Amino acid sequence: MPTTAHTKPLVLANWKMNLSVQESVVLARNLAAAYSKLKLKEHLELVLCPTFPALAPVAEVLKRQSVCLGAQDVFWKPVGPYTGEVSARVLKELGVTHVIIGHSERRQFLKESDAMVQQKVLATLAEGITPVLCVGETFSERQTGQKYLVIARQVASALAGVTLTSGLGLVIAYEPVWVIGSGQAVETHEAQETALVIRHTLLDVFSESTIARQVRIIYGGSVDPVNIGNFVGRGLLAGVLVGGASLEAKRFTNLMKKL
């Protein structure tokens, strides 16, 4: 098993479009306080991903805290006439360190293609921000035996032309689409097996040492305080992306306390 340079698990909170700006600020404040008080920094790296308009006020809350700020999307051009879009350049300016890219909700509802995802990964890395590339199969792709083909295609196409120069990081989140928001995570062995497939695909793009030092594979999909131990630190899994269970300070703190 390859060793990894990242010793602490990575925990990302994806708040999606569930909270107002004010609610995001309050939750960030409560979580930052718990993270500091319980010395959770010794056990995990935490990234909070609020809705775009909440990024600046949440950044203010996280100032002088060791909790990182993440965005839920990015556009692939650095500047120009792209109404409604947000560039990696602007995210960087706000203090964003991670960007979720290719989430299944965007692939499904916004028709985000593999080509768009690849452009977003390149643009994000160009600003020195860590992409959190989401990949995962739908239920019907799983039922028809296409799961690993789909995942390998999503990883390979998103990383076409990507080089990870030193100092850059990349996170691949395995998120089975049919499990997201269902309250029922996949079995540990299924997440581990998929992480192995992802790693094999990564070996076509990066060297073993680059993967060990700069790439993390994590799991997302109905992770909660009860099942968190099934995923973090198991096999190749180096962290979690949490949606629903990250929306309430006490519940999310309980989840982090398990690490």
Ligand code: PEP
């Ligand atoms: C997600 O959508 O990224 C996610 C992991 O959601 P949930 O934890 O609610 O399944």
